[in-house]
Amino acid sequence: MDRRQFVSLAAQASVLAVAGSSPFLRAQSRPNVVVIGGGFGGATAARYLRKFYPQAQVTLIEPQPYFVSCPMSNRLLHGAIGLKDLSRPYAGFASANGLQWIQDRVNTINAAKKELTLASGKRVSYDRLIVSPGVDFDYAALPGMDAAARAKMPHAWKAGQETVALRDRLHALPDGATIAMHIPKAPYRCPPGPYERASLIGYYLKSRKPKSKLLVFDANPEILSKKELFQKTWKTQYSGLVEYLPNADIAQVDGAQNEIEFKIGGKVKADLWNVIPPQRAGELAINNGLANVNNRWCGVDFLSYESTAFQDVHVIGDSISGSPGMPKSGHMANQEGKVAAAAITQELLQLPAVTEPVIANTCYSFVTKNDAIHVAAVYRYSAETKQMVAVKGAGGLSDAASTLEGVYAMAWLTNILDDTIGSVTA
Amino acid sequence: MVNVFKITFSNLRIAAALSIFCAGIALPSYAQTDMNVRLMAATCQSCHGKEGRAQGVGLRLSGQSEEELERKLLGYRSGQIKGTVMHQHAKGYTEAELKALARHFAQFK
Numbered sequence: 001m002d003r004r005q006f007v008s009l010a011a012q013a014s015v016l017a018v019a020g021s022s023p024f025l026r027a028q029s030r031p032n033v034v035v036i037g038g039g040f041g042g043a044t045a046a047r048y049l050r051k052f053y054p055q056a057q058v059t060l061i062e063p064q065p066y067f068v069s070c071p072m073s074n075r076l077l078h079g080a081i082g083l084k085d086l087s088r089p090y091a092g093f094a095s096a097n098g099l100q101w102i103q104d105r106v107n108t109i110n111a112a113k114k115e116l117t118l119a120s121g122k123r124v125s126y127d128r129l130i131v132s133p134g135v136d137f138d139y140a141a142l143p144g145m146d147a148a149a150r151a152k153m154p155h156a157w158k159a160g161q162e163t164v165a166l167r168d169r170l171h172a173l174p175d176g177a178t179i180a181m182h183i184p185k186a187p188y189r190c191p192p193g194p195y196e197r198a199s200l201i202g203y204y205l206k207s208r209k210p211k212s213k214l215l216v217f218d219a220n221p222e223i224l225s226k227k228e229l230f231q232k233t234w235k236t237q238y239s240g241l242v243e244y245l246p247n248a249d250i251a252q253v254d255g256a257q258n259e260i261e262f263k264i265g266g267k268v269k270a271d272l273w274n275v276i277p278p279q280r281a282g283e284l285a286i287n288n289g290l291a292n293v294n295n296r297w298c299g300v301d302f303l304s305y306e307s308t309a310f311q312d313v314h315v316i317g318d319s320i321s322g323s324p325g326m327p328k329s330g331h332m333a334n335q336e337g338k339v340a341a342a343a344i345t346q347e348l349l350q351l352p353a354v355t356e357p358v359i360a361n362t363c364y365s366f367v368t369k370n371d372a373i374h375v376a377a378v379y380r381y382s383a384e385t386k387q388m389v390a391v392k393g394a395g396g397l398s399d400a401a402s403t404l405e406g407v408y409a410m411a412w413l414t415n416i417l418d419d420t421i422g423s424v425t426a
Numbered sequence: 427m428v429n430v431f432k433i434t435f436s437n438l439r440i441a442a443a444l445s446i447f448c449a450g451i452a453l454p455s456y457a458q459t460d461m462n463v464r465l466m467a468a469t470c471q472s473c474h475g476k477e478g479r480a481q482g483v484g485l486r487l488s489g490q491s492e493e494e495l496e497r498k499l500l501g502y503r504s505g506q507i508k509g510t511v512m513h514q515h516a517k518g519y520t521e522a523e524l525k526a527l528a529r530h531f532a533q534f535k
C-alpha cells in the first residue's frame with residue numbers, strides 16, 4: 001500500500017470511527033457512480049474515480065465496442081495512420097480498471113428518481129451521474145441536408161467509418177478534381193481541427209494529385225485558431241492547392257447535384273464535399289433538459305462540473321457551455337473528467353473540496369506529413385467570476401511548424417490515450 | 427447519496443481525526459493538500475503519463491529527484507529554460523504549486 005492509498009483508507013476509517021451511527025451502515029455500502037459515454041471525458045472520469053476513490057463502484061455505459069480517437073484522425077486522410085492505431089476496446093479498459101461496462105445507449109435520465117432508462121429497456125440507478133456524450137450535429141440548420149446528402153457529403157467529425165469513407169473517396173478521385181470543405185460557426189469541437197484537415201488534404205493533393213484543388217468554406221469570419229501559422233503553411237506549401245473563403249454560411253444543400261449554395265450568394269459544385277455540420281451538446285443532454293444554455297450547451301459549476309440544471313448530475317467534455325476561450329478538445333475533456341472525479345470523491349468522503357482547480361490544454365495540429373504546430377493554455381478557476389480564466393502570460397503558440405513538434409504531437413497522442421483509455425489495443 | 431454521507435461533524439473535525447490517525451505522516455490540513463496536489467498531478471499525467479512514466483523523449487518525470495524536477499519546472503516558469511511548450515504551461519502555476527508537483531513526481535523512481 002502506498003501513502004496515498006493509506007491516507008484514503010485512513011480517511012474512511014476515521015470517518016467510521018467518529019460516526020459509528022446508523023447512517024453509516026448505509027454509507028459503508030459502496031457509492032454507485034455511473035458514467036455515460038466512454039469518450040475522452042467519460043473514460044477519464046471513470047478511470048480517475050477508481051483511482052481517487054477505490055471503494056466507489058463505477059459503471060460505464062457506452063454503446064460502441066471501441067473507443068476511437070478523433071485526435072490525429074485527420075492523418076488518416078493521407079495514409080500516415082490507420083483506424084486501428086486510434087482504436088481501443090472497451091472490454092479491456094473495463095477489466096483493467098475494475099469498471100462495470102454496460103454496452104448500451106442511455107435514452108432517458110430521470111434526475112428526480114436518479115434512474116436511467118437504456119435503449120434495451122433496462123433501468124439503472126445511480127448515486128452520482130457523469131454525462132459525457134460529446135457533440136451532436138444540428139442538421140436542421142442545413143436546409144436540404146437529408147439522409148442521401150449526408151451519405152454523399154461525409155463529416156468525418158466523429159472518427160470511425162466516416163473518416164475511412166472520406167479517405168477512400170479522396171483517394172478514388174482523379175487528378176484535377178475539386179474538393180470542398182465546409183466549417184460550421186463556432187463553437188464546434190476542436191477549433192483548429194478543420195484547418196488541420198485542410199492542410200493535410202493539401203499535403204495529399206500536393207504529393208498525389210497536384211492538378212486538384214481544395215476549397216475551404218468557413219462560416220466564421222476568419223480562421224479561428226493558430227491563424228498565422230495555418231496561413232503561412234498554406235502560402236508556402238499549398239499555394240494554388242488550398243483556397244480559403246470566410247463568412248460562407250450555407251443557405252441550401254443539393255445532395256443530388258453535389259452542390260451547395262451560400263448565404264452570401266453563389267453555388268459551388270464539387271467532386272467531393274466534406275461538410276462539418278453545426279454542433280450542439282450530445283442528443284442525450286438535449287433530450288433530458290441538461291442543455292440549459294441557449295438550448296444548445298450544458299451549464300455547469302466549474303468546481304465540480306455539476307449541472308446547473310440537476311443536482312448530482314455532472315456534465316463534462318464537448319457538451320458543456322465552457323468559459324470564454326475554453327476549447328472543446330479531448331485534452332480539456334480529459335482534464336474536466338479528473339476535476340469532476342476529484343470533486344465527487346471529496347464530497348462523498350466529506351473531505352474538503354478543491355477550491356481552485358487548474359486545468360490545461362495543448363492542441364497539436366499537423367500541417368504537413370511530419371510537421372506540427374500547437375496552441376496551449378492554462379485555465380484557473382476564478383472564485384470571483386465563477387469561470388475558468390486563461391492565466392495571463394501562460395500558454396501560447398508554436399514559433400513555427402516543425403518536425404520536432406510532430407514527434408511531440410504523436411507522443412502526446414500515445415500518452416493521452418494511455419491516460420484516458422489505456423494502451424491495450426485491439 | 428449526499429444525504430447518506432451528510433454526517434453531523436464538519437470537515438475540520440475529519441481533518442483533525444485524520445491527523446491523529448495518521449500521526450507522524452500528516453499535517454493537520456493534509457487531506458485537503460493531498461487532493462489539491464493529487465488532482466493537479468493528475469492533470470499533468472495527460473502528457474506525462476501515470477506516475478510521470480510517459481513514453482517519448484524528454485517527457486518522463488519519474489526517476490528524477492525533487493531538486494532536479496524543481497529546478498526544471500521553476501526554470502521553465504522563469505523563462506530560463508525554453509521548451510517547445512513546457513515554458514508556456516509552467517507560467518500558469520505558482521512557484522509553490524510547481525514545488526509541490528516536483529515533490530509529488532519525485533516519489534516515482
Ligand SMILES: Cc1cc2nc3c(=O)[nH]c(=O)nc-3n(C[C@H](O)[C@H](O)[C@H](O)COP(=O)(O)OP(=O)(O)OC[C@H]3O[C@@H](n4cnc5c(N)ncnc54)[C@H](O)[C@@H]3O)c2cc1C
Pocket residue numbers: 036037038039040041042061062063064069070071072073074104105106107132133134135156157158159189190193282284316317318319328329330331332333362363364365
Ligand atoms: C478531426 C478531429 C480532430 C481532433 N483533434 C484533437 C486534438 O488533436 N486534440 C484534442 O485535444 N482534441 C481533438 N479533437 C476533439 C476531441 O475529439 C473532442 O473534444 C473529444 O472527443 C470530446 O470528448 P467527449 O468525452 O466530450 O466526447 P467523445 O469523445 O465524442 O465521447 C462521447 C461518447 O459518448 C457516447 N455516447 C453518446 N451518446 C450516448 C448515450 N446516449 N448513451 C451512452 N453513450 C453515449 C459516444 O458513443 C462516445 O463514445 C478532435 C476532433 C476531431 C473531430
